[in-house]
Amino acid sequence: MxxxxxxxxxxxxxxxxxxxxxxxxxxxxxxxxxxxxNKVEGTDVYDxxxxxxxxxxxxxxxxxxxxxxxxxxxFGGFLGLGENHHPLPWRAxxxxxxxxxxxxxxxxxxxxxxxxxxxxxxxxxxxxxGGRVDDWYGTRLAPA
Amino acid sequence: MxxxxxxxxxxxxxxxxxxxxxxxxxxxxxxxxxxxxNKVEGTDVYDxxxxxxxxxxxxxxxxxxxxxxxxxxxFGGFLGLGENHHPLPWRAxxxxxxxxxxxxxxxxxxxxxxxxxxxxxxxxxxxxxGGRVDDWYGTRLAPA
Numbered sequence: 001m002x003x004x005x006x007x008x009x010x011x012x013x014x015x016x017x018x019x020x021x022x023x024x025x026x027x028x029x030x031x032x033x034x035x036x037x038n039k040v041e042g043t044d045v046y047d048x049x050x051x052x053x054x055x056x057x058x059x060x061x062x063x064x065x066x067x068x069x070x071x072x073x074x075f076g077g078f079l080g081l082g083e084n085h086h087p088l089p090w091r092a093x094x095x096x097x098x099x100x101x102x103x104x105x106x107x108x109x110x111x112x113x114x115x116x117x118x119x120x121x122x123x124x125x126x127x128x129x130g131g132r133v134d135d136w137y138g139t140r141l142a143p144a
Numbered sequence: 145m146x147x148x149x150x151x152x153x154x155x156x157x158x159x160x161x162x163x164x165x166x167x168x169x170x171x172x173x174x175x176x177x178x179x180x181x182n183k184v185e186g187t188d189v190y191d192x193x194x195x196x197x198x199x200x201x202x203x204x205x206x207x208x209x210x211x212x213x214x215x216x217x218x219f220g221g222f223l224g225l226g227e228n229h230h231p232l233p234w235r236a237x238x239x240x241x242x243x244x245x246x247x248x249x250x251x252x253x254x255x256x257x258x259x260x261x262x263x264x265x266x267x268x269x270x271x272x273x274g275g276r277v278d279d280w281y282g283t284r285l286a287p288a
Contacts, residue, residue, distance in 0.1 A: 033206060033207060033208065033271075034204040034205065034206060034207065034213055034214070034268055034274065035204070035205055035207050036202045036203070036204055036205075036216070037181045037182075037184070037185060037202045037203045037204070037205060038181075038182075038185060038202045040181070040205070041181060041182060058180045058181045058182045059180070059181045060178040060179065060180055060181070061178065061179055061180075061181060061184070061212055062177060062178060063177060063178065063179050064177065065211075066211055066212035066234050066235075067209075067210055067211055067212075068205060068210035068211075068212070069178055070178070072180070090210050091210075124178055127177075130178065
């Protein structure tokens with residue numbers, strides 16, 4: 001499927017997924033260069049103004065290349081009720097030590113129109129889904 | 145740090161991280177090409193004879209490139225007691241539909257001599273740790 005990832009090294013700031021190195025017990029699962037998968041899951045996500053949007057539900061990995069393709073953000077809902085899952089190109093997330101979570105530099109209103117699916121939905125089983133996510137964010141993401 | 149990953153696409157079989165497509169609720173988090181991070185964590189790991197070795201505790205992702213670098217396997221112990229964490233190059237894991245988990249094609253006895261750390265240990269904070277893992281498995285791993 002089409003993806004921006006081949007260019008990612010060039011367009012995104014190094015360490016943009018970095019969690020707060022001063023926070024414990026991050027040190028257990030994080031190094032300067034590597035981060036543990038379970039440290040990314042559940043991390044808070046904010047808009048550029050620091051408004052809390054949701055959390056990282058999980059992220060999708062390309063089984064062949066081992067490349068992280070999408071971060072799936074869980075927005076809204078309470079205990080999963082009414083919760084909605086928004087897959088974003090992985091490069092869309094930048095870690096903010098100020099907010100203590102990832103920042104998505106996209107108008108929250110615009111996010112409402114982005115591809116999304118229900119928590120129990122098998123959205124990525126549609127081979128075109130990832131491509132639609134790439135296309136939707138391709139023009140809206142400021143190069144990190 | 146040195147890593148075998150740049151050659152991974154060439155040396156490992158496509159889909160080697162694939163979970164059993166017939167199992168539910170895998171369909172919710174897996175596609176032919178992508179797998180969800182939380183589906184990899186907790187997956188059983190066997191030796192080539194189908195002997196259960198442990199489970200995937202988590203995996204380490206390169207924050208800059210978004211590339212999965214190491215799978216951290218949890219071996220032994222009961223409820224975490226006496227458990228030991230063995231980081232393996234990601235390419236070392238091949239999914240077996242026969243065993244319903246990942247297979248590590250390495251002599252279990254040899255694994256005892258591989259780099260490992262305690263569950264609470266900040267092993268990857270040592271910049272040389274990943275390199276030692278790469279070196280140890282580099283000569284022992286059959287190209288997938």
